[in-house]
Amino acid sequence: MPCTDDTQQSAADARRALDICNACQFCDGYCTVFRALKMRRLISVADLTFLSNLCHNCRSCYHACQYAPPHAFDLNLPKSLSLVRQQTYRDHVWPPPFRGRLPYAGWPAVAVVAAVALSAVMLVGMPALIWIPPDVLFGRHSGPGAFYRLVPWGAIAGVAGAVMLWSLLAVGFSVASFWRGMGPVPAGVAFLPALRDALCDAATLRNLGGGGAGCNDRDERFSQARRRFHHALFYGVVLCFASTGAATIYHHRLGWQAPYPLLSLPVLLGGIGGAGMLIGAAGLALLKLRADPGPVARSLTGADCSLLALLFLVAASGLGLLALRETAAMGPLLLVHLGLVLGWFATLPYSKFLHAPFRFAALLRAAMERQCKEWGRG
Structure with missing residues (x-):
């Protein structure tokens, strides 16, 4: 450090x-x-x-x-x-070169996330406002390919794909550095059983159960609320990425262009996932703001809430686009949603999101240590 x-x-x-x-x-x-x-x-x-x-x-x-x-x-x-x-x-x-320089706490962190998200919205929106005729931008579009009459598929996939690739690369190198920072790996450990245990711990959020009764979200009373909101947010994000994967198969394998029918797999997955993100982000933010100040580092609340706010806006804009996609609001909503998604992708390695892969790496290391301890008893 x-x-x-x-x-x-x-x-x-x-x-x-x-x-x-x-x-x-x-x-x-x-x-x-x-x-x-x-x-x-x-x-x-x-x-x-x-x-x-x-x-x-x-x-x-x-x-x-x-x-x-x-x-x-x-x-x-x-x-x-x-x-x-x-x-x-x-x-x-x-x-x-970014190490020790980026703000991960307080209002500077909020400002960075907000600035990146706003810049991404402007990056998507300003060229569209300049080049797309008003009657197209604010017109009613329906049927296959309606979204791509405003923003070409290649532009959507190319820009978002490039930003996501950079972010995944940055997160991967950060996790590799963090893994080394935890010290030497226990010798002679079977990796796959340890990975299975870590995945189970992460998927169930077992360690948000405290001693088994739940967290102390607000005071000394136990509650499962934080665990449930975490689950809603996490699995909401997973379902949204699954929706994107299903849409990719529809587009490239089946030749079907978005927007898809309400009962199609991409829409169902995205709708349920978006609702989960809304509920999870709002619930976690509310718990943070109402939490007992005693065990909380208040200086970190800004970084936590800025990520939750961005995820809430991504989900809200996506659900709004789904609800109003055959109205004149579809064009502006599409640009805002694409910009917010781009801002989210861009801030992945430099926001509180980094806690997720770091925590999983720590869970994997803990599973390896437990395995060594069990072997030592044997």
Whole structure:
């Protein structure tokens, strides 16, 4: 980690909290963080990188902790790990010249995401406003190929594909750097069983269950709301990408051009996925704004909410386009939706989205360690 006063203090606070937790061990059954912590006597920089991203921030440990404020120890593990986790995004971003320079927290992060999204909307919209006649832009279009009368398919696929390819490349290199930052890989581990366990943990969000009853979303009461909203958002995004895949097959294999009928596979998948994204993004944002401020690093709320707002707008514009695609609003809505999708793709490696692949990498490392521990018992 870059040696600034803030990062050094965040790392020191997290290491002190983990040392106390390792001595206490009251929360061992709460999540996989504590099981991984028990395997460590001294907390290194690599351990902080790993454990902070393994934490799902369910906050159960905070409300169960006898050393939490107002105790003199002032122990706040969720907040400490959140600050270290945010720093890992800055430390492992790609390309390397960006490391330590991009804002991942507070209003600067909101400004960056908003600026990129707005620029993408302008990039799509301004040329269209210049070159598309008003009677075409605001006209009623229906039937196969209606979208492409406004924006050619090659322009849509080419620009979005290029931006997405860059983002996937950047995310891949960032995850590779993060994987190395977690330290050496446990030796002699069977990769496929560990991958299966990590995929199961990620798909079920098991570690958002706290000790089994759920998260402490607002106060000391347990709740499954955050887990359900996460599921709605995650599987909504998955269904939207599945819709795009189905539309690609329709277009290239079957020769059918969008827009497709309401009961077609691309529309059904996209409609359900868009609704899931709306519900998930709105629900998570509401929970964040109403959360108990004690275990929350408030400086990070802006970065969280900016990504949720962008995902909400992507889904809302897509559903609006679906509902109004045979009206005069179709042209402007198409341009706005394409711009927002492009902005989302462009910010993938440089927004809070990076927490998803980093957390999965941490879950995979934890599954490998559990396998080694089980073998050691045998």
